[in-house]
Amino acid sequence: MKTKFALFLILQLAMISCSSTISTTKKEYTLNYxxxxxxxxxxxxxEWILKNDTLTGNGSLSPWGVLVSKKQLPENYEIDLSVNMTKESLFEIMLNLDKEKYIRTYLYQIDQNIVIGDGVYDKKDDSYGKRGGKTLFKKPMELENNKWYAVKIKVLNNQLYFSVNDKTTLEYSLEKSNLNQKGKLGFITNGEVKITNLRIKSI
Incomplete structure (x- = not known):
């Protein structure tokens, strides 16, 4: 009996580690090493390094600093992180990146907004029109360099919730704008950004 249980446990762990998604229903994904x-x-x-539990990205107007996961996001998920834009104006979270299209969720210091947009990403081309994309919905928020912000994203039943510091929130339907409903996760910066407390959870 003990042998069967041990084999079952090993099989479960193997399935989780080999999963094609960045998290599973039995595991939260955190980035520590x-x-x-x-x-x-x-x-x-x-462009990106991880040191002392802090992920640091460096980019410019061309090229942006881009980091993309190798695994798919779950169908329904939550993402929590703390972010500090130490230099320049843009921090972007790429959601459901698939076939060079993704959902843009970002903090934009120049316009003082948080934004949901429809994005394109060609990893081989930094030119205008090959990265970024149009704004679909935005909300004013005071944003500064060298200040930490708590970001929360939830995708549930094709509804996207994007909030910063639990006070400024955007909601949007993925279906209404024909946005990707599956894909990978990524981060973009046009300067220097620091990320801590990254947690990705299936819901």
Missing amino acids: SKELKSDWTINSK
């Missing part, structure tokens, strides 16, 4: 960054994400080490 540099080896996880290398194994779970497609990175340019000049």
